[in-house]
Amino acid sequence: MSTPPAPALIATDLDGTLLQRSDTVSPRSRAALARAAAGGARHVVVTGRPVPHVRHLLLELDYRGLAVCGQGAQVYDADTHAMVSSLTLDRELADVALGKIEAEVGEVFAAVNQDGTDGLMLFEPGYQSPHPTLPAVRVSGRSELWAEPINKVLMRHPHLSDDALAAAAGGAAEGLVTVTMAGPGTVELQPLGVTKASGLALAAGCLAVRPADTIAFGDMPNDIPMFHWAGHGVAMANAHPELKAVADEITTSNEDDGVAAVLERLFD
CATH class of the missing domain: 3.40.50.1000 (HAD superfamily/HAD-like)
Structure with missing residues (x-):
């Protein structure tokens, strides 16, 4: 070295x-x-x-x-x-990407980070945060995740490993979003590029x-x-x-x- x-x-x-x-x-x-x-x-x-x-x-x-x-x-x-x-992630595109991913791997549980210096983190039912100390608001359904502009989507799968979920999501949502594996329990969708x-x-x-x-x-x-x-x-x-x-x-x-x-x- x-x-x-x-x-x-x-x-x-x-x-x-x-x-x-x-x-x-x-x-x-x-x-x-x-x-x-x-x-x-x-x-x-x-x-x-x-x-x-x-x-x-x-x-x-x-x-x-x-x-x-x-x-x-x-x-x-x-x-x-x-x-x-x-930069924000188009919410309609994010919803489409999640649908394509679920068609490949089955149900996933999602959360979003809203845009801005005071944006909220929203959890849909079933999503469990790998950082439970971070403040978040649990909503009643996925449609509520798209209420305000967002910068990314976080998702978890009930059975797949992070590596497997990231690989499958990258293939299913190719050309729509950027997929990253950011840490334990943290696979994310961001604006493309x-x-x-x-x-x-x-x-x-x-x-x-x-x-x-x-x-x-x-x-x-x-x-x-x-x-x-x-x-x-x-x-x-x-x-x-x-x-x-x-x-x-x-x-x-x-x-x-x-x-x-x-x-x-x-x-x-």
Whole structure:
């Protein structure tokens, strides 16, 4: 493994990457990010979570930069508390995509993230969240999921694994939506062509930073496009095998401060 030069931009996923248990960032990781900032690097959070589910974390981190949220559909300015960009998923198209997926694999249970800085998360009957601490509203039927503009759909299957569901959904809904597997129990539908890479590219353009000068950290298949875009991709030890296969480097786990371990080496 060759050691990359100190990057101008550090892109970090949150869950399973920068965050430890209970949605916390360790003192070591905070110190490593502060050292990188003192060395001139910018930090961009790149997360599947929508803005309403990430703002409290950004406040706790005293984070003042751009954040890529909603799997790339949202670019949020944490300093001004405003959206730089927000893309929505056509709700009629999302309903059609779910129908095609169910024709392939049987019934799935769905949830949506509404658009905007204060958008709600809605669960249809039967949907069980892998993050039960996140605020959500349970509705009485699927039609209510489409009441307001959304940026993504989350779905779960009663029997299929996440990998199997993502693969089947990708085939059934090809050309309609982007399908990602973002974490345990988290298979998602986004606007076609929207990925973490597209959102990161927009944020990096605002900061005038090139892909070659970017290092990206992640743990799940939804981070693959970001790794392809960035000059150097670092997978956590706890990462999904598909991400490890395309990583330039594998660090220690999120619980063992894997992000900090790399940054300490680069900004010694």
